[in-house]
Structures are given as C-alpha cells and as structure tokens.
Amino acid sequence: MKLVVLGGGESGVGTAILGKQKGFEVFLSDAGSIKEHYKNVLNGQGIEWEENQHSVDRILQADVVMKSPGIPDKVQIVKDLLSKGVKVISEIEFAFPFAKNISIGITGSNGKTTTTLLTHHVLKQAGLDIGIAGNIGDSYAQQIAENPDRAYVLELSSFQLDGIENYKPHIAIITNLSPDHLDRYNYEYQNYIDAKFRITMNQTEEDYLIYDADDVEIQKWLKNNKTKAQLVPFSLTQVLEQGAFLKDNNIIAMIKEENVTIPTNEIAIEGKHNVKNAMAATLVAQMMRVRKQTIRESLSNFDGVPHRLxxxxxxxxxxxxxxxxxxxxxxxxxxxxxxxxxxxxxxxxxxxxxxxxxxxxxxxxxxxxxxxxxxxxxxxxxxxxxxxxxxxxxxxxxxxxxxxxxxxxxxxxxxxxxxxxxxxxxxxxxxxxxxxxxxxxxx
CATH class of the missing domain: 3.90.190.20 (Mur ligase, C-terminal domain)
Incomplete structure (x- = not known):
C-alpha cells in the first residue's frame, strides 16, 4: 500500500512514522520547505521526502493520501487526487484504526484549547494514562505509533474533521460556534458548522456528545439533524436534568443520578466562558469515573493556556x-x-x-x-x-x-x-x- 503524506509539519511527519511502522510504502511531499528537525526525523526513519515541490506523477499513484490540515481542498494536487478517486484523509482518520483505546474529541470555534488542556489535566491528576494531541502538542499518529494503548484527548479543528470518514470519539465536545475560517468554506457559515458536527457523525448510542446548550447554532443543528450519541448539555442560563448548569454560583454537573458541585470561585481560570470550559471538563471526568475531590482540586490548580487571556x-x-x-x-x-x-x-x-x-x-x-x-x-x-x-x-x-x-x-x-x-x-x-x-x- 502506497501512502503519500502532503505536508512536512507535525501531523505529516507523525503520519509518515506510523505509516512506515504499519508497513506502508511512505513518501512525504511538501510544496514549501521542511524544518531541519523534521528532516532529521524522516531520515532517521528511512522515509523518502521532498520539499519545495510536488512530484505529481508519483503522488497520483498513492493508494491513500494524508493531507495536513493547513492545505485547502482548492489546491490543484488535492483536486487531481480527488478526481482520480484517491482517498484523501486527515492525520486523525489515518491514526484512529491503530488506536486501542478511546479518544475524547473536542472542537468548537473558541475554548477548545482550554477545554482540551483542562480535560487532560483533570484526567491526568486522577491517575489515568491519558495523552493529548490533535491541534496541540505532539502528533496523534506518532503517539499512536509509540503508545497505542493510551486514551487520548484530542483538540480537533474543522479542517481535521473535514478529512475524517470513520473516526469516532467515545466522548465528543462542541464548545461553541461562531463564524471562523470562512475563507476555507466558500464564505458559507453553514458549511463550517456542518464541518464541526462531523465530530459526532460516527458516534453510536454508547457514545456521548457534550455541548453548549446556550449556543443558538448548536441548538439549531441538533433540532434539524440527528446524532445517535447520548446528548449531554451544559448551560449558564437553564437548569438541566442531565448535564451541567449553574445554581447559586456553583456548577452542578449531573450524569445519571451522580452529581458533583463546584463553587465557581474555586476555578483557577477567570471569565464566564471558562466556567463553561470547566463544565465540559467536569462532565468528561464524571463519565471517566474520576473522584469528585480530584475534579475540584484539578479545576482549582489549572494554570490556563499561553496566549489566551x-x-x-x-x-x-x-x-x-x-x-x-x-x-x-x-x-x-x-x-x-x-x-x-x-x-x-x-x-x-x-x-x-x-x-x-x-x-x-x-x-x-x-x-x-x-x-x-x-x-x-x-x-x-x-x-x-x-x-x-x-x-x-x-x-x-x-x-x-x-x-x-x-x-x-x-x-x-x-x-x-x-x-x-x-x-x-x-x-x-x-x-x-x-x-x-x-x-x-x-x-
């Protein structure tokens, strides 16, 4: 099987490493230049690569192509591949079948990095063997090559979700929706919204979708479309029977009769939006059976995200x-x-x-x-x-x-x-x- 990787950054090099490990014939091609560090990694693994060009004939012979998230579908080489019927997927899609444990997928226009780091922090403090990847840290594919048994918290952009077919998170989170990256979606907001909701398209009745119930666009999508996942909302304005809500400056998170109460003034990161991020992380922790005390402590000692407030x-x-x-x-x-x-x-x-x-x-x-x-x-x-x-x-x-x-x-x-x-x-x-x-x- 011939795997061609387009893009020699973190996700591209990680995919090449995993592909080589799984017996693919791997070729990596980048239209720009590749960083020295990544060249050394590729050479060390004996992976063929090229930079500042695309050898079109060779690329078109691929059985499967992994396209880095930064490359738009409008690029000629991608159009050529699709018209020839070659499968073009994202790193997440390529790596997922080789994972032996669940993933928690987090997307949204804002708050996804904070929610990803916070969720990972809570689960790690609870002693779970949990990795972090996607839009953040080391590539998912490379980590699956090294640690396939681990569970992973993945921050997923709409571009990464555009390139999935079978990827299925056990727990999915949509933090919120607002117009972003519209230049990649023909300036159609609905296209971008639909891309975000691909996170739940393969989920089953055994999986969960955690979402912001105060978000108009999320509510609208859920009314007009179906997902099989169990819906778990969070809200700052409504009292909910299941999910997380605010009562007297406390977060109350309820999952199947089990509830946890967290005073908002104990959350280390400030702002209303971070109360929502904390709600999402708390719901995941409950689903993963983390002790209430550990959840409270983790939310109070989390440092926040560089470059975000x-x-x-x-x-x-x-x-x-x-x-x-x-x-x-x-x-x-x-x-x-x-x-x-x-x-x-x-x-x-x-x-x-x-x-x-x-x-x-x-x-x-x-x-x-x-x-x-x-x-x-x-x-x-x-x-x-x-x-x-x-x-x-x-x-x-x-x-x-x-x-x-x-x-x-x-x-x-x-x-x-x-x-x-x-x-x-x-x-x-x-x-x-x-x-x-x-x-x-x-x-």
Whole structure:
C-alpha cells in the first residue's frame, strides 16, 4: 500500500512514522520547505521526502493520501487526487484504526484549547494514562505509533474533521460556534458548522456528545439533524436534568443520578466562558469515573493556556494582557467581556471574514484607544472609528507596545486580542504573543 503524506509539519511527519511502522510504502511531499528537525526525523526513519515541490506523477499513484490540515481542498494536487478517486484523509482518520483505546474529541470555534488542556489535566491528576494531541502538542499518529494503548484527548479543528470518514470519539465536545475560517468554506457559515458536527457523525448510542446548550447554532443543528450519541448539555442560563448548569454560583454537573458541585470561585481560570470550559471538563471526568475531590482540586490548580487571556505584567499600575490566540471575533468578545478597566486594545492581522458588530457594545463601553497592528487595517478603522476617538496604526509589535504604554494611565488595561490571524507580520499567533510579552517586559 502506497501512502503519500502532503505536508512536512507535525501531523505529516507523525503520519509518515506510523505509516512506515504499519508497513506502508511512505513518501512525504511538501510544496514549501521542511524544518531541519523534521528532516532529521524522516531520515532517521528511512522515509523518502521532498520539499519545495510536488512530484505529481508519483503522488497520483498513492493508494491513500494524508493531507495536513493547513492545505485547502482548492489546491490543484488535492483536486487531481480527488478526481482520480484517491482517498484523501486527515492525520486523525489515518491514526484512529491503530488506536486501542478511546479518544475524547473536542472542537468548537473558541475554548477548545482550554477545554482540551483542562480535560487532560483533570484526567491526568486522577491517575489515568491519558495523552493529548490533535491541534496541540505532539502528533496523534506518532503517539499512536509509540503508545497505542493510551486514551487520548484530542483538540480537533474543522479542517481535521473535514478529512475524517470513520473516526469516532467515545466522548465528543462542541464548545461553541461562531463564524471562523470562512475563507476555507466558500464564505458559507453553514458549511463550517456542518464541518464541526462531523465530530459526532460516527458516534453510536454508547457514545456521548457534550455541548453548549446556550449556543443558538448548536441548538439549531441538533433540532434539524440527528446524532445517535447520548446528548449531554451544559448551560449558564437553564437548569438541566442531565448535564451541567449553574445554581447559586456553583456548577452542578449531573450524569445519571451522580452529581458533583463546584463553587465557581474555586476555578483557577477567570471569565464566564471558562466556567463553561470547566463544565465540559467536569462532565468528561464524571463519565471517566474520576473522584469528585480530584475534579475540584484539578479545576482549582489549572494554570490556563499561553496566549489566551494571559496576564503578562503590571507596569506603572497598567495591566498588560496577552490574548494573541484570539484569532476571531468571538474569542475577542470573551476577552473584552472579561476586562473591567479602561482598555487600550491592540487589534488586527489577516481578517478571515470578520463581522465586528457584536463587539460594538464592549468597545463603546470599555475601549479608550485602538492600536491597529496589521498590514491592512481599513476594515477595523471603518468598523470602530465612530465609537473610539483615538485610533493609531503600526506595523511592528515594538511600536504597538510603546504607543500603548505612552497612552495608558494608572488602572488601565492594555489588551492584545487581535481578532485576526497573524500571518501578515508574524510566523504564528505564538510568535505574535511572545513578541508582545518580550516588549512588555522591556518597559
């Protein structure tokens, strides 16, 4: 069997390793350059690879192709493969049949990284043999090659879910839905929603789907579509018979007569959205039979996620917050909702089809100045110039932080929450966040 891997990053190299272990004839091809570290791994495993090109004839001879999540379906080589009837799948789909234990799959527009890390943290503290993969950490495929008996918590993007056929998580979580990556879905929000719900398409009556019952789009999808999974909702506004809800500032999580109570003020990470993330993690822990005391302790000693509402420093009584991971409007909505001080907001980057209207009330109420950090800031300027008096443009993090520190007064917050992808000025959202932290710590 010939396996061709498109893309020489974490998921591509992991798939190549697993494929080789399982007896496939493996060839890896990347249209760009491959990092030195990955080349060394491939050479060490005796896996053939190429970079800065695609040998089309050879690729088209594949029996199965694993496409890295960053490669869109519109790319010519993918179109050619599909028209020839070659199966093109994601790393998750390729690795899943070789896993000997369950996976917990987590998706959503926002909160999925926090929920994934939090769920993994709780289960690990309970002493379970549990790995973490997907959009985060080491590749799922490589970990299955090394530890097939482990259970895994997987953070799954819509792109990874686009490439599944048989993958089935025992427990699936959909944290929420808001327009994101619409450039990859022909600017059709419904296509993106349907991609997220692929997480439950193969689930059976023995599996569970945990979801946000306050989310209009999730409710709508569940009304109009069927899943066989047992539905387990969580909510901040309704009292539920099964699932998790709020009562007198306590999370009450109920699964089949078993309930656990957690005071919200004991949760280490702040904000309403993190109460929801904690609800989802608690429900998983209950299904995995974790002791109540362990769940409570784990939620109270969890550190949070780098680049997500990360308090960097206080300088001259001004708080600097790094929320570089906020690459869409909904994520920035949570950030602005959670700050309680006059705010200088650093925003901008590559717009993925954003509608800024839902931020208006927070911007009007809390934002005293906007610093645009992107190559094209027109849309942001048009959206907010009527409600914010001070709007400045900059094309480097150094200038953005310097301007913010000059404008900020005691008691203010400087918030980097870009709403956009980072690729115009930075390598990644991590690079953008790291540069922000570096500049703040120089002040």
């Amino acid at each position: 990360e308090k960097v420093n206080r300088v001259n009584k001004v708080l600097y917050i790094n929320d570089s991971k906020a690459t869409n409007v909904n994520a920035t909505y949570f950030a602005l909702e959670s700050v309680n001080a006059p705010t200088i907001w650093i925003v901008g980057g590559v717009d993925k089809g954003n509608d800024y209207d839902e931020l208006m009330s927070f911007v009007n109420e809390k934002v005293k100045a906007i610093i645009c950090l992107g190559l094209d800031n027109e849309k942001i300027k048009q959206a907010f110039s009527s409600v914010v008096d001070v709007m400045l443009e900059t094309a480097s993090m150094k200038d953005a932080v310097s301007l913010a520190s000059k404008m900020a007064e005691q008691g203010d917050t400087v918030l980097l929450s870009p709403c956009c992808a980072s690729f115009d000025l930075f390598k990644s959202y991590e690079d953008r966040g790291d540069q922000f932290k570096e500049e703040v710590n120089k002040l």
